[in-house]
Amino acid sequence: MNAQAYNFAYLDEQTKRMIRRAILKGLAIPGYQVPFASREMPMPYGWGTGGVQVTAACLVPEDKLKVIDQGADDTTNAVSIRKFFEKTAGVEVTEATGEASLIQTRHRIPEQDLSKDQILVYQVPIPEPLRFLEPRETETRKMHELEEYGLMHVKLYEDISRHGEISTSYAYPVKVEGRYIMDPSPIPKFDNPKLSDSSAIQLFGAGREQRIYALPPYTDVQSLDFEDYPFEVSKAPHDCDLCGAKDTYLDEVITDDAGSRMYVCSDTDFCSTRRQNGHVGRLGTPVSSEVA
């Protein structure tokens, strides 16, 4: 079967309309989980079927697509989704954050600030932040409806009582415009401040759970905390070993079995751009000599 057998961006037009309606509703009620009729996609659940459907509904032929997985452009998930849209939509793809008009992401927000011409699509495994505290969906919906969010703080309380600090380090719950509590998808809490007041449109798609939610540009997003245990971003206390950046989120890479390790930017595009511009970290080599 060739690419022409598919409609543009795989999904049929009626499905895309349905998803767009859910997206518009989500944008109108920031943080509210809109149910939608999620379709079977040619990839397994957990691989971003929600994000892929949102991306498919938003893509136009003029778009330039970037796909990242844990910040990297070259990991399995990112490569397969990027190829999927190259094949089924024929859109241009890029690895440069600044050039992309639509970015689908798993577990990270790019380091570079996004602009008002961009859409950021998140892949969400479990959209309900209250799920592990209250397993009944009927009850959690009621809690959202009536703004009964005391339970969310019970989770943070448990963190402090067990570990002495709020140890939740990813999927850190946020409150949107003082109303809905939202799961920001499993991004590290390092990225939480970037959710707020962003210039880009942020869309969240959960395929298995059949939910879409959204943050319109310049939405106020606050991370939950206690008065005596305020929200703090966290990252490894190192600089990037390749590009020397001090304020990026880092991956720890084990380099041998004798305990050596290096820390590198998880955002590969950000890191390589810095290296192109001549920044060198502790273990890095200048880009020109590496090529030679």
Place this chain on the structure above:
Amino acid sequence: MTAAVAQIQTNSIEDAPLLKVQNLAKFYGSRVGCQNVSFDLFPGEVLGIVGESGSGKSTLLAALAGHHQPDRGTIHYRDQDILALQESERRRLSRTEWAFVHQNPRDGLRLGVSAGGNVGERLMSVGSRHYGNIRTQALDWLERVEISPDRIDDRPSSFSGGMQQRLQIARNLVTSPKLVFMDEPTGGLDVSVQARLLDLLRGLVRTLGLSVIIVTHDLAVVRLLADRLMVMKSGEVVEQGLTDQVLDDPQHGYTQLLVSSVLQV
């Protein structure tokens, strides 16, 4: 003159019933859950509801606590029509001024959350956002229900049945409710643990001035706790009055049967 009038008004407010129930009825299809139930509950009063299994006492309690909608009748709490309240208002009431102690502590506790978290949940749900304060209050309440403070970070699943029940009581009383519903709070506990729990409950009710509606089939429990007693049979109240009066001089045939059925040891 004005002061005197004000005095009379405060008195009348204090004497006014906290809960006023009229003609309450709940049906399950064509079967009667309970019907023709009317009573007033005054501040600081403990009302016992006794009856055999299936007599409608738990149905009545659930209808009063807003767990399900009664089919007929009215419930007024401090002159507020409870059945006409918005759901959000009713749920706010039920986690601030009201409390519900389940027969099985597993229904009333979050077993995956530590004891401190269980007690703190109601505080957080009414807007408390200071960890230190929540913790202090949780510790204070654990002490009041005789749970050792070093168990504060343990999960209730590691507690004994009696401790779980006491924890459930602490969790319910932490927001200082005015009205507490109890559904067989001593059910499933052995006699010595029951006695301790009853002792604790009696102390808390007296010191905090709680109004309580307690449902049980154990006449010893109401003898110890309740000021007033309602006896139910087949969904209707067959007799009510002061506890000692009803138990010592039962008028209705069913009550006589019930009282005489208690084993004398």
